[in-house]
Each structure stands twice: as structure tokens, then as C-alpha cells.
Amino acid sequence: MQYNQFxxxxxxxxxxxxxxxxxxxxxxxxxxxxAVRMIRRGIDGGIxxxxxxxxxxxxxxxKVVGRALKDGYREKTFLxxxxxxxxxxxxxxxxxxxxxxxxxxxxxxxxxxLLHALNGERYExxxxxxxxxxxxxxxxxxxxxxxxxxxxDSHESFRKIxxxxxxxxxxQVQYNYLDDEYQxxxxxxxxxxxxxxxxxxxxxxxxxxxxxxxxxxxxxxDARAEKRSPAEWAFRFAGNPTGVKVVLSGxxxxxxxxxxxxxxxxVFPGNLTAEEDAFCMELKRIFLARRPVMxxxxxxxxPCPQGVRIPEIFAAVNRAVMLDRREDFERSYAALAREEGxxxxxxxxxxxxxxxxxxxxxxxxxxxxDERVLTGGRA
Ligand code: SF4
Ligand code: SF4
Numbered sequence: 001m002q003y004n005q006f007x008x009x010x011x012x013x014x015x016x017x018x019x020x021x022x023x024x025x026x027x028x029x030x031x032x033x034x035a036v037r038m039i040r041r042g043i044d045g046g047i048x049x050x051x052x053x054x055x056x057x058x059x060x061x062x063k064v065v066g067r068a069l070k071d072g073y074r075e076k077t078f079l080x081x082x083x084x085x086x087x088x089x090x091x092x093x094x095x096x097x098x099x100x101x102x103x104x105x106x107x108x109x110x111x112x113x114l115l116h117a118l119n120g121e122r123y124e125x126x127x128x129x130x131x132x133x134x135x136x137x138x139x140x141x142x143x144x145x146x147x148x149x150x151x152x153d154s155h156e157s158f159r160k161i162x163x164x165x166x167x168x169x170x171x172q173v174q175y176n177y178l179d180d181e182y183q184x185x186x187x188x189x190x191x192x193x194x195x196x197x198x199x200x201x202x203x204x205x206x207x208x209x210x211x212x213x214x215x216x217x218x219x220x221x222d223a224r225a226e227k228r229s230p231a232e233w234a235f236r237f238a239g240n241p242t243g244v245k246v247v248l249s250g251x252x253x254x255x256x257x258x259x260x261x262x263x264x265x266x267v268f269p270g271n272l273t274a275e276e277d278a279f280c281m282e283l284k285r286i287f288l289a290r291r292p293v294m295x296x297x298x299x300x301x302x303p304c305p306q307g308v309r310i311p312e313i314f315a316a317v318n319r320a321v322m323l324d325r326r327e328d329f330e331r332s333y334a335a336l337a338r339e340e341g342x343x344x345x346x347x348x349x350x351x352x353x354x355x356x357x358x359x360x361x362x363x364x365x366x367x368x369x370d371e372r373v374l375t376g377g378r379a
Contacts, residue, residue: 193243
């Protein structure tokens, strides 16, 4: 296991144990005994950074983590959890939620406390409700040792949030070789490093899609002299920037845990050469070339008089085909249908095609999306 200095927090393992994908029983509940065993094995194997949050596993994650960290394991770890900002309507709610989380975890304090899933609008609301005053009090009374935020929004919002508050001690962002320019992106990580704010990476495998890759991506990896698994390429990419201190992975079984413990002997800042970084961008190009619809998401076709959410439908098609995950399309498309934005509502008026700068045959593409022709059949 590789370790590095994480601001004033201490020396953290490069691999962090994410607690949103714990092993589950057939009824969907967390397999507690197995999860506790796995968490302790991870810590014995060198992991000392544990990341949970209020909503993971319907609230069970924090309880299971609390159990796993008994018997001396709490002292061996840095424990992070997150304030569910969407549940906060007043300054008082912040204290109530933190106290509830400490109770679930059965600890008097957490090492790192984050505002969960910030975007520009949510941050403004939290500020108005007094999150900075809350942080000052929670730090002073010892319930929280350090504060930060996790983030999902545009690069511009990231910049604003990061520069707005001098007391941030970490930020958690989505980063992998498909998303190197998405949300905070490479630039955001560089900016955080410049501001001396340690970065924690989430979604390094993009929900598992970069661990089991399509055959053309695998063939490009196989042609290389160095033999690395798809997961190792993805983890090395995520852990490469010098500003990154921890790469989180949600590990649902013992095999993934052991593989990750092995890989993270080799993940450290600068673990990719410039040529290897360029190879990861080549992998991204192979993924992107798999997309069947060349929609740029410019939204000139919107709004459709029938409410058809054209860019969202095409994005769902492209994502599913690019990552070889048809079941993801079914989920996204069902959600669009519930919101009355699916392709079956199209009456063929042609307004969208006249507006599309890419000259796409939108009506035909929508029909093919609805009939699952583009995604190769129903999942
Ligand atoms: S052709 Fe279909 S999708 Fe396009 S604007 Fe008309 S109804 Fe909407
Ligand atoms: S106008 Fe064309 S390229 Fe732009 S979002 Fe609509 S379908 Fe995509």
C-alpha cells in the first residue's frame, strides 16, 4: 500500500474504502457479517481511509461502519462521513443530522465531515442557512476534526465553491479517464492543489464500467508491453495527479478487495508516464467512437412541443452502448418515460431536425432508440 501526507489530517493510504457498495444479501439488505469482515481485512491490508455517508444503503452503511470500527479499528482509520445537504432546511438541522450520524457510527467524532454532493445552487443555500458557522462550532466542540465537500456540477461552480471558503481541508470529485474534463476535471484538481486543498477521487472505475471493458478497449490494452488489468489502468489514471491523496473504491466482494490491495502497491502520484497518460486518452477515444449517435448535447432542438427529451435520450443511448451496459439504458429510459419525455411521444413534426446543427435524423434515431435498435435489444 502506498501512503501520502493528506494536509493536516495525517498519512493516508492511497486506496480509500468507499462504503456505498457493501456486500448485500438476496433481499438487498447489507450482509453485515461479511461487510464487517471485509472492512477489517481492508484495514489489516493497509487501508486507513474509510468513506461513508448518510444515505448509503438506506442509512445502514454508517451503522455497519460503526460496527466494523469496534475492537481497535477506529484508532487505525481516518473516518469520513457527509452531511446530507438536501435534508437541511435550517441551521439547527445541521447539528441534528450530525448528531444522528455520530450515533449511528457510535463514535464521538469523525475525522472529516463533508457537505455532500454540492452544486452551485446547493452551496449557496447551505451558506445562507449558516454552514460555515455550523462548521466552526462542530470543529470547536470536537465532533468534527476537518471539513470539506463532495462535488457534482460544472467546472465553474467547482472553482467558485473552492475559492469561496478558506477553511476547506479537502474536496471529493469524480475523476477517471472518461471524465477527465467533466465536472471539476484535471483543471479542478490542479486548482485544488494550487490552493493546497487535498483531493479525494470518487468513481475512478465509473461505477465498475472501467474494470470490465468492451473487447476493442481490451484489445488496445493487450497490445501493450506492460500487462495491467483494466482496473489497474483506471486506478493509475485516477491516482496520477500530484494533488490527489486518496482514490476511493467501493468493493462489494473479497476478490475486488484483494485485487485492489495488490494494485495500490503501485498507485502513487506520477505513476503514469506522459506516454501512458496519452494511452489512457486513446482508450477514451475508443470508448467515444463506440457512440452510435453523434449528438453534441447543444440542446438547440429543445424544447420539443411534445416534451421529448431528445438530448437526454441520446446521451442514455450513447452511455449504454459505449460502456456495454444495456441495462443502464433501460433504467434511464424508464425514468424519462415517467417524466413524460420518452421517444414514443414524438409525432414527427420535424421542428427538432430543422434546428439540429449536426443534421441528425432525429425522428428516425428516436424511433430506433424507442425500439431498442440502437442499444441492440432490450436488456
Ligand atoms: S419531430 Fe418529434 S421529437 Fe422532434 S420536435 Fe417534433 S415531436 Fe419533438
Ligand atoms: S440539436 Fe442535435 S446535436 Fe443538439 S442536442 Fe439536439 S439532437 Fe443533439
